[in-house]
Amino acid sequence: MEPQAEKTSHVTSEQYLVRSPFLAWRIIEGEAVIISPQERELHHLNEVGTEIWRVADGSRTLRQIAQELSQIYEITPEEVLPDVLAFAQELVDKGVAFLCDHPTSEDEIEEIGVN
Structure with missing residues (x-):
């Protein structure tokens, strides 16, 4: 069964966030810089956005990501979850990540050619 990776207007806490494999990115001085070659766009993430990006490998739900952030920033998961979803x-x-209903790797996204 192929992963169902698609853009959605209704994000849920049980979805998995996976970075697009069609990008180049680096973490420089603690902040992610993402390059979208097709769109010729550069995206710069702040510290919290970088933490989310770093773990957006398709293996964690958004709820799990919120839990991890709550431990790093010493706030409750309930406080951080709305920001993680947004x-x-x-x-x-922006086309730099996908939401999936089950664990999905960047390789799986690349195989089905979602772009």
Whole structure:
């Protein structure tokens, strides 16, 4: 069964966030810089956005990502979850990440040619 990776307007905490394999990115001085070659766009993430990006490998739900962030920044998962959901939607809208209903790797996204 192929992964169902698609843009969505309704993000849920049980979805998995996976970076697009069609990008180049680096973490420089603690902040992610993402290059979209097709669109010729450069995206710069702040410290919290970089933490989300770093773990957006398709193996964690957005709820799990919120849990990890809550431990790093010493706030409750309930406080950070709305921001994680909104940021995930922003990444999807910019075309740099995908949301999936099950664990999905960047390689699986590349294999089905979602772009």
